[in-house]
Amino acid sequence: MWWAGRESCIGFLQPLLAVSLCLSCVSVGTQAQLTHPDEVRALRAIKRQLVDPMKNLRNWDHGDPCTSNWTGIVCYNMTADDGYLHIRELELLNMNLSGSLSSELGSLPYLKILDFMWNNITGSIPKEIGNIKRLELLLLNGNQLTGPLPEELGYLPNLDRIQIDQNKISGEIPKSFAYLNKTKHFHMNNNSISGQIPPELSRLPKLVHFLLDNNNLSGYLPPEFSELPSLLILSLRNSGLRGPIPDLTKIPHLGYLDLSSNQLTGPIPATKFSDDITTIILSNNSLTGNVPAAFAGLPHLQILSLADNRFKGSLPSAIWQNRTLNGAEKLILLHGNPLCSSANVVNYCGSNRPENNSQDSKNITGCPSQACPPSFEYVPGHPVPCFCAAPLLVGYRLKSPGFTDFRPYLNGFEEYLSSGLKLSIYQLDIDSFIWQEGPRLRMYLKFFPFYDVVNNSNSHRFNMSEVQRIGRMFTGWGIPDNDTFGPYELLGFTFLEFAVPAKSGLSTGALVGVALGTIAVAVTLSVMASLLIYRRFSRKHHGNRKGRQVSCISFLSPYHYDFVTACAMAVPKIPIRIDGVRGFNFEEMALATNNFSDLLQVGQGGYGKVYKGVLADGTVVAIKRAQEGSLQGEKEFYTEIELLSRLHHRNLVSLVGYCDEEGEQMLVYEFMPNGTLREHISARSKQPLSFAMRLRIALDSAKGILYLHTEAEPPIFHRDIKASNILLDSKLVAKVADFGLSRLAPIPDVEGFVRHHVSTVVKGTPGYLDPEYFLTHKLTDKSDVYSLGVVFLELLTGMHPILHGKNIVREVNAAYQSGIIFSVLDERMGPHPSECALKFMTLALRCCQEEGHGRPSMMEVVRQLENISAMLDPDSGITESSASLPAKQVTPASPSSTMHNPVISFDVSGSDLVSGVVPDITPR
Incomplete structure (x- = not known):
């Protein structure tokens, strides 16, 4: 067909990820080698069992998977000993796929990443996946999968991560999982897994994260788990556990422990936990005895939650006297225990919840307001003060961070991520972060181009090949793993300004396809309630032009997230003053429009009439004049001034100024000579x-x-x-x-x-x-x-x-x-x-x-x-x-x-x- 062979055509109704993955195969697209026939057959069988309403896999019906860049397919960039190309990654996340997983997945022996995250796939996990001996990442979370976990998964010798969370998996955890000697991450939370946790799992030498929250387990937490040498996060919240808490203090580097909302009984082991621990959540159980004094000597503890248990006695004074960590107050929760009758713990017996620490966008002080052109912004921490550059925007979420308060870890995270991406630390800005249910930590990141002090080349915009490289690092899990921060999810990857084309064999169009896009339902930037703002306005009421004046305030309602106008009688009137927006008087508007001549009218609507005008300095503008008594127009007037005064983008009409006197309300915009889009696509359009x-x-x-x-x-x-x-x-x-x-x-x-x-x-x-x-x-x-x-x-x-x-x-x-x-x-x-x-x-x-x-x-x-x-x-x-x-x-x-x-x-x-x-x- 017409599109065959054009790498820029492969992204048909698919997320950014699929586009970038296909580009890794472009280098082989001109070679004579083809994908192994058995793997081609397997892919076609896999597609037959999937339902693809958005036609994301449409190009799977044409050409060769590796040389024709099938959606979501990544191949090795060289042929194997058999002369064929082989599939390395199958990444079909967030494509609205349903249907079921084919047993033919087991016919992809060279596969390293199997990713079907965030679809609507049903049925069971095929046992044939256990045949993929090279498999490193099994990512099936966020689907509707049912049935038990196949025992065959336990014989994957290279598996690093198993993510099956947020499905409907049932049955017991296979004992064969004890043979997963290279697996670091077990994310199996939010399912219906039942039975006893196999004690054999304590033999796993590299287990770092073990998450089984919100399941239907029975029995006890195996005491053998204290023998896990690498465990950092153990989270079994609301999983049906019974019996005593084993002595987990033997785990050398345990950092996060959540056993809340179970049916645990008995005392907490009195020995000291690892010095690395940040979080101990044991609330909503039936634990008894005294609160161990050993909790007082934990140097990095951020939260200790023992609420809703049966603890008696008193809280050791060393715990409540040493309550600060890096300048922040430790959170101790004890409500719902008999010990709350003690006077020394009254401050900890309230029902306060853990602080939802967050951060909003940074302000760049000392730089001229709005001096950067649209799509560019100041680079925080740049070697050159007030340096403008076009950022790359990334939505990012930590799935299982090993802490409760991110603030002490900010600098460490910046160093980890920037070094992992091979960037200078000033190129990364954490625009905002906020905790979500899970707990998971969502962030919005901005990346800025490298500043070459010697050559000053491409320092304001990213080189396209650099955007491709960064995108591929994220989508291909190329950032080195970090046990403290844990696995991540990529939520969005885009930038709003074209980057400088790189000298590359790939077409610019193909590279743009990598950078400009996103993976998931579009995500909206978070801002905290502290950003609620208000602007003071005053005006004369349109319904009474005899001199009666009212003073009005337009402010942001926290209940409706909208601008609300409240007015009171006031004399004299206080004129509007908004930074960056020019105020005009009635005479200037009348002069600009030849006293609002009908010959200069270019539009009319329920709000009023629109005129072409020429200001005294020669600037051509469009002036929208509210008609008398337009109540709806009054609210629109204030809303539009407030919004446009702080919106600056090349694809948004700019507000030049306003007029609010002589009983008149007018908005002054930049003039758009070619009118509305509707006029150009109407049948009357001559061009x-x-x-x-x-x-x-x-x-x-x-x-x-x-x-x-x-x-x-x-x-x-x-x-x-x-x-x-x-x-x-x-x-x-x-x-x-x-x-x-x-x-x-x-x-x-x-x-x-x-x-x-x-x-x-x-x-x-x-x-x-x-x-x-x-x-x-x-x-x-x-x-x-x-x-x-x-x-x-x-x-x-x-x-x-x-x-x-x-x-x-x-x-x-x-x-x-x-x-x-x-x-x-x-x-x-x-x-x-x-x-x-x-x-x-x-x-x-x-x-x-x-x-x-x-x-x-x-x-x-x-x-x-x-x-x-x-x-x-x-x-x-x-x-x-x-x-x-x-x-x-x-x-x-x-x-x-x-x-x-x-x-x-x-x-x-x-x-x-x-x-x-x-x-x-x-x-x-």
Whole structure:
């Protein structure tokens, strides 16, 4: 087919990981060698037993696995003695796969990594996996697997890690697991594993992490476990254990012990635990006796939780007198014990929970505010003060860290990760971190390019080959293991600015496919409640223009995560003052628009009219003037000023200033000469956009929304994405506009919990509204994904979202299901690669899934569009010069030219949707 042999085509509706994995095979793609026939046959059998609704494995039907870069396949970069290439890694994580695992997995004898994490696979684990003697990582967590663990898994001589957590595995742990002499990590929590823990597991010489939380075990914790020489983390919370606690103090380097919520009895061994221990959680058992005085001599202990047991006596004074560690207070929890009647422990008998320590983004002091260009930011700790660079953004989560408080380990983690990636320590910035249920530690990391002091080369942006290298280190588990920090999960991997192309045999398009994307449902940046901010405003009430004045404050509501306006009578009026945003008076606005001449009107909507204006310094602007008595417009006015004053991105319309006097409210934007996207894809457009231009506009729009979801602080849900709110500058660079309906994304509460949605009255434009949001009133980032998906369908078809009772999503879906998808494409966009158009259409339909969990994250949308763009030839038209069009002429507005979208009416309680005709209200 057309796409065969192009490495940039392999990323069809798949996560970043699959793209980067395939690139490791490119070096063999030009050789004559092929994959071993038995392994090809096995892969085809594996696919037959999987259900792949997103068609991620579509290219498994064509060519050779290694030389044609099948999704998720990594091969050895040289042929074996038999003259064939062999599969080294099978990585199909987070691809929405269901079905079952084939026994043919055992026919991949050279496999080192088997990764099906975070899918919906059912059935049992095939015993044939035990035939893969080279297997090092068995990663099956986050599925719906059932049945017992095969005994054959215990005979994998090179297995380093077994992750089967968060499934429905039942039955007992096979005694054969005692033969896993190289296995360091057992992650088997959150299943239905039953029976006694085999004492034979105490023979495991390299066991570091043993996690069996939330299972249905019976019997006791084997005392033989005290003989494990390398154990650092033992977590058996809520696993059904009975009997006494063995003397685990013999384990030489035990750092984390959680045996809470079991049925353990008897006293705690009185001997001293390892000096390395940070966490002892024994709460919610039936333990008796006294609290051992040996707990007082643990130098790194962060939390001691003995709550809800039967301890008597008193707490040894040495424990409660020595309560600090590295300047932080140790947490001691004793509530629910008889000893709480003692006066000396009253401070520890409350029901306080462990502190959810977290960190938010760092502020760079001493540098000019917002001096870096869009997508660039200051590099903390850089050798050059106030140095700007484009970061690489990584979502990262520690699965089983060996501590409760991360702060004392921050410097050590930075050194570990930066050295593991072969980076200088200043290139890594921990943007934020927060604990999640598990406990797991989620982080958002920023990586910055290396600063070459001598040559000063590529120091502001990453070299593309360096992005590829870093991505491959993460996705291929190339970062050296660390027992304290434990295994990790990669949640996201993207950067918002093109890197400098490297001198490489690979095409730039292929390399971009590695870097620009994400693995999982798009993740939103966390911010703490301490970031709640407010801005003071004052204004005159539009409904009374006789001089009565009111003073208003616009602030962030912690209950609704939205801006709330509270007003009180005040004289005299205090004018708005916002840093970085210019305030204009009424005379300046009247002069700029020739007293608001109809000849300069370029738009009109429910909020008011939009004019083209020229300021005194010659700057051409768009001025949106609120109509008198527009109550909805008042709230939008304050919201839009507040948001746009701190949003800076090349794909977001910039706010120049505002006017708030003489009973007037006006917003002043940068002028966009080529108007709205809706105008350019309408049937009346005299210069239709080519496919390449439409694709670039889609990518520009997605980048703007991605910035709102992941880089704005706090993140923002736009809530009104539509073609008339996407504006085009003189070179057809797309910019998202109109933030009057936007809402702040949820922020963590005092315990660190973050909701995924905002409950709110439904607002937006019919035809673009997320059906899930419309029914539930729960606004999420996936609501913006849906709306942008509708815009993508408009770009591809030229249709309106709703016209003559026909809905664009239903119409295109019907054509797609009938196999006549090309019949609905807009003929005016001219010749285009059919494979690219099909990928673009499929992405658009994925965005328009009725349920939010079926839609891609905005990070994935950007990555997919980058992949499709990379498929086009360099002279395809996606360049600034070819994209430029003459600015459209300003003509008097008329009802027919400003009212585009006939829509159906909605009868929903509490909804303020407008029925009938929805006019454009965006400046052009």
